Amino acid sequence: MKQFVLFPRLLAMVLGVSSLSLSSCAQQMYQPNQVLRDVEILAADSMGGRLPATEGHLKAQQYLLGRFKAIGLKPVGGSQYQHTFSFTGRTSKQPTNGVNLVGMIEGTSSKAIVITAHYDHVGTRNGQIFNGADDDASGIGAILAIATHFQKKKPKHTLIFVAFDAEEQGLSGSKAFVERLPVAKEQILLNVNLDMVSISAKNELYASGTHHYPWVKEHLQNLKVPEGFKLTFGHDRPEQGPDDWTFQSDHGSFHRAKIPFIYFGVEDHPHYHKESDEFKNIHQPFYLKAVETILAAVQTLDSKLPQ
Numbered sequence: 112m113k114q115f116v117l118f119p120r121l122l123a124m125v126l127g128v129s130s131l132s133l134s135s136c137a138q139q140m141y142q143p144n145q146v147l148r149d150v151e152i153l154a155a156d157s158m159g160g161r162l163p164a165t166e167g168h169l170k171a172q173q174y175l176l177g178r179f180k181a182i183g184l185k186p187v188g189g190s191q192y193q194h195t196f197s198f199t200g201r202t203s204k205q206p207t208n209g210v211n212l213v214g215m216i217e218g219t220s221s222k223a224i225v226i227t228a229h230y231d232h233v234g235t236r237n238g239q240i241f242n243g244a245d246d247d248a249s250g251i252g253a254i255l256a257i258a259t260h261f262q263k264k265k266p267k268h269t270l271i272f273v274a275f276d277a278e279e280q281g282l283s284g285s286k287a288f289v290e291r292l293p294v295a296k297e298q299i300l301l302n303v304n305l306d307m308v309s310i311s312a313k314n315e316l317y318a319s320g321t322h323h324y325p326w327v328k329e330h331l332q333n334l335k336v337p338e339g340f341k342l343t344f345g346h347d348r349p350e351q352g353p354d355d356w357t358f359q360s361d362h363g364s365f366h367r368a369k370i371p372f373i374y375f376g377v378e379d380h381p382h383y384h385k386e387s388d389e390f391k392n393i394h395q396p397f398y399l400k401a402v403e404t405i406l407a408a409v410q411t412l413d414s415k416l417p418q
């Protein structure tokens with residue numbers, strides 16, 4: 112895949128924002144079209160809703176292996192991107208094999224930031240395919256864009272990218288990952304988890320988890336964001352009950368293992384876990400601004416965290 116360098120002005124045109132607001136940003140080296148294409152492909156009917164151990168799910172896995180390779184990620188803890196585990200999930204009481212996909216970009220420091228999203232979804236129900244475009248093809252598209260950028264503009268920290276399997280089966284992929292970390296736990300400074308980042312009627316993306324890890328907020332609260340876009344904090348206090356997102360996606364497994372996290376996501380919307388969570392229903396301008404903002408957040412964390 113030919114890579115393009117997106118200069119701030121072109122980027123501003125693509126995002127439909129004034130070039131002024133992005134003029135001070137660094138060059139971003141990924142293609143917005145590729146991000147959208149990744150989401151469209153993963154959320155296609157041919158992927159069958161990506162339920163673990165189904166044909167469609169295997170297709171999604173093969174597609175991602177091709178993308179990891181094309182970007183040039185290095186396998187971690189072995190010669191393969193695939194890290195296999197066994198789980199007993201919500202859908203099946205029989206042990207099922209799951210496959211996390213893990214690749215990295217080495218930095219000058221061995222201290223690592225683990226950037227994650229999940230590629231499984233809930234499959235089909237009553238003959239309807241649940242495509243999971245927002246949940247979580249959008250997160251996968253974004254982490255691939257972040258990987259593409261840092262492959263061209265090397266990070267200080269080692270960046271480990273994980274496409275988790277079986278998130279919808281009780282966070283099984285991330286649980287297996289933290290139980291058998293491919294690098295020493297002491298090397299991992301932070302998990303950056305993305306789950307549902309492409310639909311928001313309010314143009315609002317949450318960075319959640321800073322109640323537990325206030326030092327992350329210090330780095331992100333002054334982040335420049337595109338026009339008409341809001342990055343906000345919250346949904347991470349125990350007293351919020353079901354509105355506390357601390358254990359609602361894969362970052363919960365890191366938090367349980369005492370590895371700090373920051374989670375990027377949107378509030379629940381009418382398409383959440385519905386057959387209408389399709390590519391045509393994601394908010395493309397919002398999504399691209401979210402990708403841009405999360406990339407800027409990772410750039411900031413990479414430059415500010417200890418090495």
Ligand SMILES: [Zn+2]
Pocket residue numbers: 229246247278306307360
């Ligand atoms: Zn999800």
